Amino acid sequence: MKPGLLILPFLALLIAAIGTAAGSALTEIRWLTPMAWAVAVIVLLLWVALDLENFKALFRRKGAKYGASSGLAIVLGTTAIIGVAVIAARPRFNKSIDVTRDKLNTLSDQSTKVIASIKGTGQPVKVDVYASDEKVNADLHDLFALYQAKGANLQVEYIDPQTHPTQAMAAKVTESNTVVFRHGTQEKRLSAFTEEKITNALVNVLKDKSKKIYFIKGHGEGALKGADASGFNTIAMDLENNRNSVEELSLLESAKVPEDADMLVIAGPKYEFKEEETRIIEDYLKRGGSVLAMVGAMTPTLQLNRLLGKFGVQYNQDLLILAPNDVRAQMIGQNNAIISEFDEFNPVTKDFARMSQVQLVMRNTRSLGEVKDNPQKLKVTLAGKTSKEMIRVKNVTGPADLENLTEDRWEMGSFPVIAVAAGKTLPLPTADASVAAKDAKSDASHGDLGGGKGRETRLVTVGSVEFANNQGAQLAENKDMFANIVNYLLQDEDFIAIRPKDPTKSTINLATRSSQAVLTFLVLIYPLLFIGGGTVSWLRRRRA
Numbered sequence: 001m002k003p004g005l006l007i008l009p010f011l012a013l014l015i016a017a018i019g020t021a022a023g024s025a026l027t028e029i030r031w032l033t034p035m036a037w038a039v040a041v042i043v044l045l046l047w048v049a050l051d052l053e054n055f056k057a058l059f060r061r062k063g064a065k066y067g068a069s070s071g072l073a074i075v076l077g078t079t080a081i082i083g084v085a086v087i088a089a090r091p092r093f094n095k096s097i098d099v100t101r102d103k104l105n106t107l108s109d110q111s112t113k114v115i116a117s118i119k120g121t122g123q124p125v126k127v128d129v130y131a132s133d134e135k136v137n138a139d140l141h142d143l144f145a146l147y148q149a150k151g152a153n154l155q156v157e158y159i160d161p162q163t164h165p166t167q168a169m170a171a172k173v174t175e176s177n178t179v180v181f182r183h184g185t186q187e188k189r190l191s192a193f194t195e196e197k198i199t200n201a202l203v204n205v206l207k208d209k210s211k212k213i214y215f216i217k218g219h220g221e222g223a224l225k226g227a228d229a230s231g232f233n234t235i236a237m238d239l240e241n242n243r244n245s246v247e248e249l250s251l252l253e254s255a256k257v258p259e260d261a262d263m264l265v266i267a268g269p270k271y272e273f274k275e276e277e278t279r280i281i282e283d284y285l286k287r288g289g290s291v292l293a294m295v296g297a298m299t300p301t302l303q304l305n306r307l308l309g310k311f312g313v314q315y316n317q318d319l320l321i322l323a324p325n326d327v328r329a330q331m332i333g334q335n336n337a338i339i340s341e342f343d344e345f346n347p348v349t350k351d352f353a354r355m356s357q358v359q360l361v362m363r364n365t366r367s368l369g370e371v372k373d374n375p376q377k378l379k380v381t382l383a384g385k386t387s388k389e390m391i392r393v394k395n396v397t398g399p400a401d402l403e404n405l406t407e408d409r410w411e412m413g414s415f416p417v418i419a420v421a422a423g424k425t426l427p428l429p430t431a432d433a434s435v436a437a438k439d440a441k442s443d444a445s446h447g448d449l450g451g452g453k454g455r456e457t458r459l460v461t462v463g464s465v466e467f468a469n470n471q472g473a474q475l476a477e478n479k480d481m482f483a484n485i486v487n488y489l490l491q492d493e494d495f496i497a498i499r500p501k502d503p504t505k506s507t508i509n510l511a512t513r514s515s516q517a518v519l520t521f522l523v524l525i526y527p528l529l530f531i532g533g534g535t536v537s538w539l540r541r542r543r544a
Contacts, residue, residue, distance in 0.1 A: 006539065008047035010532035016040040107146050110351075111199045115152040117206050124153040125205060126182040130161045130173045140179065140193060147198075181205045203492070204243050211262040211490050213239060214249035216277075220270030222469055224248050229471040232267060235482055244490075251277040257284040263489050266293040268465030272300045278307040285311060286376070286425045288455040290489035294465040297366040298398050312374035312421045313461045319396040320365045320386060320415055320463070337365035337464070339417055341385040348420055348460065348488050349383040352481070360384070360477050362464035367392060367415040376425045378457065384418030384481075417463035418481075420488075425457045460485045 019036015023029070048055060107115075118125055127144070131137050137158055144156050161168035161176065171180060179198075181188045183205035190201050215224045215232070222230035224246060236246050249258070257264065257280060264281065285291055293308065295301055297319040305314045320337040322329035328338065339360040344353035352358050370380045392411040395401060462468075462485075467478040 005047055005051050006536050007532070008043055008050075010529075010535075012040040012043040012047070015043065107150060107195065108199070108351075111147070111195060112150060114199050114202045114206070115147060115150045118152050118154075118202065121183070121206065123183065124155045125202060127154050127156045128171065128180040128182075129156065129158045130168050130171065130180070131158070131177045132160050132162050133177060136177050136193075143193065143195065143198065146195075200242065207243055207492075210243045210245050211492075212245045212247070212258075212260045213263045213265060213486070213490075214247055214258065214261050215265045215267055216251060216269075217248045218250045218252060219273060221267050222465075227470065229469065230268075231470050232468065234470045234473040235468055235479070238479070238483065239486065244486075251280050256280060257289070261289070263290045263292065263486070266291065266295065266304070267468065268294055268296060268299075269304075270299055273303040273307075275303060278303050282307055282310065285457050285459065288425070288457050290458040290491070292460050292462070292485055292489055294462045294468060295366070296364040296463070296465050298364070298396060298401075300397070308459070308461060309371045310375045311425075311457070311459050312371050312376070312378045312380040313419045313459065314369045314371055315461070315463065316367045316369050317395055317397055318366055319393045319402070320367060320417070321391050321393065323389060323391055323412070326389060332361060333363070335363055337362045337390060337417060338387045339384050340387045341414060343381055343383040346381050346383040346420055348481075348484050349418065351484065352384075352477075358477060359387075360467060360481055361472075361475060362417065362462075362478075363466040363472065365417055365464040366396075367417060368419045368461055368463050369416075370419065374421075376423070376457070378421040378423040378425070378459070381420045382416035382418070383420045385414045385416050388412075388414045390415060419461045421459040421461070422456055455491065458489050458491070460489060 016037050019033050019040070023033030023036065129137065129140055131140070141156075141158075144154055148154055159167055161173060173180070175191050177191060177193075179190045179193065179201075181190070181201045181204070186205040186207065188201040188204040190197055215221070217224075222228075222232055224236055225231070225233050227233050239246050249261075249264075251257075252274065261284070264284065281291065293304065295304065295315055301315045301317075308314055319335075322334050322336060322338070324334065326334075328336075339362060340358075342349035342353040342358075344350050365386075368382065370382060374380070389412065392413070392415055393402065393405065394409045394411065466472045467475075468482045473479045473482065
């Protein structure tokens, strides 16, 4: 063998190994791996052609049969190296070590649940990425790799809308960076990319139907689609973007809760409910319904408290404010409550409890009280409480009650403002067989909303409405809490909002594209150079 040509077989192995790893990292360049292997084969053939005489002489030598065993060992060793290259390059073998305190490079529990849901369908989710920006493609590739490493069946295709304009037009893509998720007949589009948005997009396409949410009106509530500070247009748009249908409902006009209602929202009534209205809501809850009640301070709650007390919660007649000497009172106003204590086990608040220094700001807030041994036997959790420096002014029913305050009406401490009640309610009595049959039909067509056999009653009570109106929803934390509450009440726990993670922490991520170069060098290039150099040295010494 000509020593100078021995570099060629190792060069062929190097090209094949790097091409395999690079082809796995750059999945959008489909021809990269086949091209690399074709070049490797050409280099091997070139080696044989340039040293053909020595190859012939090798097989004519008496010791060829002994050399064959050495050759077989070399072939097996080479095959093992190539196998390691292929295995290390496959996405399902990507491994990452996340050494950050808050697990910035690890998928959340919610995302893991959604991945399990994808597996359960038995069908892949098709993901089309329309982006020309290389950084956007690289970031999305790394993010999707985390999902695929957990077993998510995602068929990701990267399409450059500039080089494939007709394909982008056919998909009705109008923004430069758009990702389209498809599963069956469902479709969801994103133009901003975080784990929360991607996971929620996956939940969207996995949902088999939209949910119907009714906002009760007729008591001075803010308009559902109102754009002013007291309206709820911001959260209404978010709900609709998540494949929920929202509509206003007058209980006095309908005299019942519509059969398609998945959830009722009591959003800041300024006037008292009628007894007939509370009876309708009570019947709905007893049939396994879900209700969100948001009532601020200094509004009448006599009828609501009679209703809510049967399910374990009541509004207190008070007002929570910041202390006059609190620096936060100078920044955001004294009539605000800071909620910083969250129950770490309740689905509504556990994500907030796990994140440090997450606070909600609620204006015009009252505290809540738990009714022990409530008639419906629901389990009550006081899931959100204020910071310990809050002041509670007792016996406040209107602005006039804030005049001439005495010390006996002041109390400092931590007070509950978010309560979650859930459980199986007592079955409704049925007058005759026809009513029972109607309830059974409702159960089958509407998730068992008839006798509470499969769907539990859920009630979330909040001591403020202004965290969810257009003004309050400008704060991301408030909007996330509202999303958590809604999705808990809709029994879509997989869709609970994921808190944003701090991107400034230092990280070590071994699943990103940039780490492919390090992996290729350590696992492939360095061993090949070591083996190649040793083989050349051994052949030279043998000739000498």
